[in-house]
Amino acid sequence: MSAGAKKRIMREYGECINDTPPGMKINFDEQNMTEWEILLDGPEQSVYSGGHFKLKISFPTEYPFKPPVVSFKTKIYHPNVSNDDKGSMCLGMLRPEEWKPPNKVVSVLRLVHSLLIEPNPDDAIEPSIANEFKENRKEFDKTAKDWVKRYAK
Amino acid sequence: MDQSDRESSQRAQTPAHRDMMYCHECHDEWYRDEHGLTCPECGSDFTEIIEEDHDPRNDEIGNREDDDGSMPPLEERPPHLHPLFHHHPWRDNDDPEEGDLSNFQWRQTSPGTFAVTGTIYRTVSPSRGGGGGNQNVQNPLMNSFATMLNSIVGGGRPGAQRQGQSDEAADGQATPGANSGPGIGTAPGGHRFTYHSSARLYPRDPDHPGPRLEPVDELNNVIMGLMAALGEPPGHQHNHGPSDHPHTHPLNPLATLFSHLIPGNGAHGDFVYSQEALDRIISQLMEQNATGNAPGPASQDDIDSLPKKQITTDMLGPEGRAECSICMDEVNIGEEVSELPCHHWFHHPCVAAWLSEHDTCPHCRQGISKSNENENSANATSGSSSGAAGGANTNASNQMPGAFGITGEGTLDHPFIVSDTPEQRRGRSSSDRQGRPSSADEGNSGGSLSERLRRGLFGAPR
Structure with missing residues (x-):
């Protein structure tokens, strides 16, 4: 990873501390600054309220020319988070073909935050969950809350 | 299809009518001009010419009221090949x-x-x-x-x-x-x-x-x-x-x-049974082809010939500061940056690294290559008025499939629209100087499936 990229990540970290989206805490390790650990409280107004989620943000060596990779380490029932051991979230600006170098981690964090409040079933990674979200919101809410109790306490 | 239609179409296909024979003994069928009136199978004389208004086979079928094998065989393959043989x-x-x-x-x-x-x-x-x-x-x-x-x-x-x-x-x-x-x-x-x-x-x-x-x-x-x-x-x-x-x-x-x-998500091999599964496959294909549809790298000549520009006071944001949005380093007055045709500017090494892989402006995705400029404007046209897309397409001669050539002229029905004037771009770039992506840029980063499809087929909007 180039010195410029490291410098930018440092800079972005500084920016994130000053402007962290609500309910998020960033664990930053200077020895391994390309892997950020995010502790995220489920937003109050969402079905994930009360849950504590652990996320990982990995910066590729080509950063900022390639997007950071966001993955949920805590299991979450969400149309935009893959329901596997990766827990990857890949939509919008995180998509490789959508990513632009001027995008910033802080906007990635905001995207994650807003997606917890309002999932985007039209750009889902889990079609069945997205379908349930659209067709049977009650059942979706129930399962999501159940998973919060089970996995995110 | 109507019965008469069927018959007339059959007659049209076969100009020479051949008599078909039917044997009442062994139910064999043959052409009269090949085997004559006697059944070639059993030698019986109890035969009949099949005519359109009288088909002896119908009577035969109709008489078999006690026939339990009334269903014509749906498939006739050797029994050992049949999956349910056993x-x-x-x-x-x-x-x-x-x-x-x-x-x-x-x-x-x-x-x-x-x-x-x-x-x-x-x-x-x-x-x-x-x-x-x-x-x-x-x-x-x-x-x-x-x-x-x-x-x-x-x-x-x-x-x-x-x-x-x-x-x-x-x-x-x-x-x-x-x-x-x-x-x-x-x-x-x-x-x-x-x-x-x-x-x-x-x-x-x-x-x-x-x-x-x-x-x-x-x-x-x-x-x-x-x-x-x-x-x-x-x-x-x-x-x-x-x-x-x-x-x-x-x-x-x-x-x-x-x-x-149909396991889990409804996908089974190459077949899908639900809209979601189809979406997923399309997304997958789009992702596999993402690099194929994305603009290729800009040529080194084009990168090298980007105009250099020194930072002046009016390029700074309202707070009197500005940064290269790639490395996020602050720029000072007098520092040299490279300006793209869309008037966005970056450190030359920063933007060169990006352009050597994608011929797009990191901010607004407009290409920098001269040869690309036409194509880009055409894309802008197709984006702003879908009607113009078809018209442009018919005029495209030597373009890649999916790319639209620019004609530069429009008809009354499909006017040629330049969606982004240099003035607008300049205005946008000044807002970008404040380190804030413009709202139009943010709109691009969302993506419904149809939006992504459109982008995949027609290139990213610029």
Whole structure:
């Protein structure tokens, strides 16, 4: 990873501390600054309220020319988070073909935050969950809350 | 198709009419001009010329009222190739009794066309222990199918056993042992179900010998018939045998079968059964092709020839500072930056690294290559007025598929629109200087499927 990229990540970290989206805490390790650990409280107004989620943000060596990779380490029932051991979230600006170098981690964090409040079933990674979200919101809410109790306490 | 249409089209295809012969003895058919009037098969003289207004085969079929093999064979392949060859739940049962057939009717609906309706009652017993279901135990699909058939034919067993059966269906595990055993004979334990079917028969094409297979029955109807046999949807014919029992519906084994056919997300091999699964495949394809559809790298010449510019006060944001949005380093007055045709500027090494992989502005995605500029404007046109896209496409001559050539002229219906004037771009770039992506840029980063499709096909909007 180039010195410029490291410098930018440092800079972005500084920016994130000053402007962290609500309910998020960033664990930053200077020895391994390309892997950020995010502790995220489920937003109050969402079905994930009360849950504590652990996320990982990995910066590729080509950063900022390639997007950071966001993955949920805590299991979450969400149309935009893959329901596997990766827990990857890949939509919008995180998509490789959508990513632009001027995008910033802080906007990635905001995207994650807003997606917890309002999932985007039209750009889902889990079609069945997205379908349930659209067709049977009650059942979706129930399962999501159940998973919060089970996995995110 | 209308009968007369069919006939006239057949006649059109075959200008020379050939007489078709039919043998009443052995039901053989041949061309008169090839074998004459005597049956080449059995030598009988009891033959007849098949005419359009009188087809002896229809009479023959109509007379066979006691024929239980009324269904034309749906497929005729060697039995050993048939996947269900070894699966014979009815292996040990006789063919349906004559008394099991009822309501069997032939009705002529139009010349040469018959409607056949009939109800067949079959009394069956589950396959014996050695039945075919066991031979495919390792195959979940076949296993499930065996479960289904066993459940159908074993449906008439007493309540306690039915309970166990639901469980077994739920697991998708067939336990053939439960279905075998001496106690289950044909009549007392057997379950009767009704298969209702209707078929239309057409005369064969006299000029094109060979079996003519009309769709005998919709698969749906067949499945519904099986469902009805399970007592599933009301309104469908079903009939319980002598050992009529209260309605206790076992878990529908068909569902188990289909769950094997359609796992989880509804995708199965190269086939999909739901919109979501299709979306997923399209997304996957789009992602695989993402680099293919994205603009290629800008040429080194174009990168090198980017105009250099020194930072001036009016390029700074309202707070008197600005940064290169790639490395996020602050820039000072007098520092040299490279300016793209869209008037966005960056450190030269920063933007060169990006441009050497993508010929797009990191901010607004406009390309920098001279050769690309036309294409980009055309894309902007197609984005802003979809009607113009088609018009531009017909004029594109040497473009890649999916790319639109610019014509520079419009018609009254499809005016040529330049969506982004340099003034607007300049205005936008000044807002970007404040380190804030413009709202238009943020709009691009979202993406419904259709939006992504459009972008994948027509390139990213610039």
